[in-house]
Amino acid sequence: MNWVNESIFYHIYPLGFCGAPQQNGQDAPVNRIGKLSGWIPHLRELGVNALYIGPVFESSEHGYDTRDYYNIDRRLGSNEDFKRLCRELHENGIRVVLDGVFNHVGREFWAFQDVQKNGSASPYCGWFHNLNFGGGSPLGDPFWYEGWQGHYNLVKLNLRNPDVVSHLLGAVGMWIDEFGIDGLRLDAADCVDMDFFHQLRNYCKGRNPDFWLMGEIIHGDYNRWANPGALDSVTNYECRKGLYSSHNDKNYFEIAYSLNRQSGGNGGIYRSLCLYNFVDNHDVNRLASTLSNHSHLCNVYTLLYTMPGVPSLYYGSEWGVQGVRQNHSDAPLRPCLDLGSIPSPNLALLNHLKTLGKIRHALPALQYGGYDQLTVKNEQLAFLRATPEQQVYVALNLSEHPEYIEFRGRTSALVDLFTGTRFETNDGNFKLELPAYGARIFVEPHVYEQYVQQADLPAAVSQPEPARPEPRTLQIGRYRHFKGNEYEVVGCARHSETLEELVVYRALYGEQALWVRPLEMFLGDVERDGKPIPRFTWIG
Structure with a gap:
C-alpha cells in the first residue's frame, strides 16, 4: 500500500490535546476538535502526511468507553465540525486514520x-x-x-453476533462516507475475534482498496494479525522498546537484533509488512522521560525514520515534551498543548525532525528498501536500506565522543546528507568518523544533488566543517583527506639528501600506519567536479 510506506504519521489523543472535560455530560457540542486546523502548517513543516486521531466518538470518559459509534463526542464537537476538519486535512495532503474501538x-x-x-x-x-x-x-x-x-x-x-457486526460495519461505512477516512487503528486487536477482522477487511477493501487497517498488538507473532486475510499492519512494540533501551544501556546489539530479525536480508520474518513504528504514545511514558540521556533523542528519531516500516510522532514529543504515567492515570501522557506555549521546547530536536522528514520523503529506499546490517558494536551501528535503484547508508554513534566506524559499501563515494561531506574509498571499505551522540545518513553523490534540489536545502544543513587556517600552512593536529579518511600530523621532516620538506602523519583508524608526503603536495589542491579543493583539510 504505497501511501502508507510514503507516510510520516502524527498521533494525537484528541480529548487531551483539545483540553476536553474528563467526564462527558449532556452539554451541547463544543467545537474543540477544530483546534487541529491551526496545527496543519506545523504538521506540514514536519513532513507529516497522515494523522492518526485517537477515539473521537461519543464516550463517557476517556474515549475507549464508547456510547455511540455514529456521533462525534460532544466534548470535541459535532459531526459537521469533524467533517470540516477532515476536508481541510485532505486538502493539505494529510490522510486521516481513526481509532476503531470494537472490542x-x-x-x-x-x-x-x-x-x-x-x-x-x-x-x-x-x-x-x-x-x-x-x-x-x-x-x-x-x-x-x-x-x-x-x-x-x-x-x-x-463479535460473533451478526447484529453487532452489522452495527459496527455500518458505523465504519458512515465514517468513510461522511468523513472520508483513509484507515483505522484497531484498539486491543489481540482481543478481537479474528473472524470479525476478516469481515472488516472485506467490507473496507470493498469500499476502498487503499483503506488501511492497523492493529494494536503488544506481544506475539505479528503475522498472525497482519496478513492478506486480516490487517495490513500492527504496532511495532518490539522495536519501540529496543529504540530507547539500546541507548539507555549503550547496547546497539539490542535494536540491531530486532531489526535484523524482522527485516534483515532474506530471512526477516516481517519483510512483507510495513510495521507502524513509534517511540511513545498515549499509553506509554514519553520518550524524553524514558531516555536517561537527552543527548540520545536525535539518534532515536534518526533510527525511527530510517528503519523499515512507517514512522509515527506522538503530539508534543517533537519538542521533547515529557510525561510519565502516575497513580494509575494516563493523564500526564495526554496533555492539552497549544502552539506558541510549548513547555521548555527542544528546538534543536524539532529542527532535526524537520530535516529527517525531508530526507525520508526524498528517498524511496527508506520507504521501500530492504534492510542489511553492516556493522554492529555496543555504541555504533551501521545498516543499508536499498532498492535496485538507490542505496542509503545509515551510521549512528551513541558514545559521548566521536568514534570511527567501518563498513563495506557498494559504491566508491558517499555524501552525508546532514553535512554535505563527501567520503571516498578505493577498495569499497569506508572508514569514517561519527560525531558524538550523532549520526550520518549517506547517499551516492548524484542522489545527494537531487536531494538538495528537491528539499530546497543548502549543500550543508548542519554541522559545518571547521574552517581551514588561512593562509594555508601546516598545523600539528587532525586533517581530513578529500576521500574522507582522517589523519593526525605528527610533524614536518626533511629528506636527508634533498632537504625536501616532508609531512609525517598517521592514520586515525585501523593499524594507525605512519605516512610521509611532500609538504607542497600535502597542502596542495586536487580537482573535484571541475573545481579545486584541498587535498587535506585541517579539522583541529
Missing part, C-alpha cells in the same frame, strides 16, 4: 442500557460477551458480563 463499549452504550432497563427481555442481551443472569456484576447489575481485562466499565462486545 468493548462503555456502560452508557445505548444497547447495554437497554439490558440494564429490560433485563432478559432486552433484544440486545446477545450483543455482549458472556452476559448471563446467573449472578450479579461487580458494579451492581442483576446480571453478569465480561469486562475487558477485568475492567467492568468496559463491556466486551459479542
Whole structure:
C-alpha cells in the first residue's frame, strides 16, 4: 500500500490535546476538535502526511468507553465540525486514520442500557460477551458480563453476533462516507475475534482498496494479525522498546537484533509488512522521560525514520515534551498543548525532525528498501536500506565522543546528507568518523544533488566543517583527506639528501600506519567536479 510506506504519521489523543472535560455530560457540542486546523502548517513543516486521531466518538470518559459509534463526542464537537476538519486535512495532503474501538463499549452504550432497563427481555442481551443472569456484576447489575481485562466499565462486545457486526460495519461505512477516512487503528486487536477482522477487511477493501487497517498488538507473532486475510499492519512494540533501551544501556546489539530479525536480508520474518513504528504514545511514558540521556533523542528519531516500516510522532514529543504515567492515570501522557506555549521546547530536536522528514520523503529506499546490517558494536551501528535503484547508508554513534566506524559499501563515494561531506574509498571499505551522540545518513553523490534540489536545502544543513587556517600552512593536529579518511600530523621532516620538506602523519583508524608526503603536495589542491579543493583539510 504505497501511501502508507510514503507516510510520516502524527498521533494525537484528541480529548487531551483539545483540553476536553474528563467526564462527558449532556452539554451541547463544543467545537474543540477544530483546534487541529491551526496545527496543519506545523504538521506540514514536519513532513507529516497522515494523522492518526485517537477515539473521537461519543464516550463517557476517556474515549475507549464508547456510547455511540455514529456521533462525534460532544466534548470535541459535532459531526459537521469533524467533517470540516477532515476536508481541510485532505486538502493539505494529510490522510486521516481513526481509532476503531470494537472490542468493548462503555456502560452508557445505548444497547447495554437497554439490558440494564429490560433485563432478559432486552433484544440486545446477545450483543455482549458472556452476559448471563446467573449472578450479579461487580458494579451492581442483576446480571453478569465480561469486562475487558477485568475492567467492568468496559463491556466486551459479542463479535460473533451478526447484529453487532452489522452495527459496527455500518458505523465504519458512515465514517468513510461522511468523513472520508483513509484507515483505522484497531484498539486491543489481540482481543478481537479474528473472524470479525476478516469481515472488516472485506467490507473496507470493498469500499476502498487503499483503506488501511492497523492493529494494536503488544506481544506475539505479528503475522498472525497482519496478513492478506486480516490487517495490513500492527504496532511495532518490539522495536519501540529496543529504540530507547539500546541507548539507555549503550547496547546497539539490542535494536540491531530486532531489526535484523524482522527485516534483515532474506530471512526477516516481517519483510512483507510495513510495521507502524513509534517511540511513545498515549499509553506509554514519553520518550524524553524514558531516555536517561537527552543527548540520545536525535539518534532515536534518526533510527525511527530510517528503519523499515512507517514512522509515527506522538503530539508534543517533537519538542521533547515529557510525561510519565502516575497513580494509575494516563493523564500526564495526554496533555492539552497549544502552539506558541510549548513547555521548555527542544528546538534543536524539532529542527532535526524537520530535516529527517525531508530526507525520508526524498528517498524511496527508506520507504521501500530492504534492510542489511553492516556493522554492529555496543555504541555504533551501521545498516543499508536499498532498492535496485538507490542505496542509503545509515551510521549512528551513541558514545559521548566521536568514534570511527567501518563498513563495506557498494559504491566508491558517499555524501552525508546532514553535512554535505563527501567520503571516498578505493577498495569499497569506508572508514569514517561519527560525531558524538550523532549520526550520518549517506547517499551516492548524484542522489545527494537531487536531494538538495528537491528539499530546497543548502549543500550543508548542519554541522559545518571547521574552517581551514588561512593562509594555508601546516598545523600539528587532525586533517581530513578529500576521500574522507582522517589523519593526525605528527610533524614536518626533511629528506636527508634533498632537504625536501616532508609531512609525517598517521592514520586515525585501523593499524594507525605512519605516512610521509611532500609538504607542497600535502597542502596542495586536487580537482573535484571541475573545481579545486584541498587535498587535506585541517579539522583541529
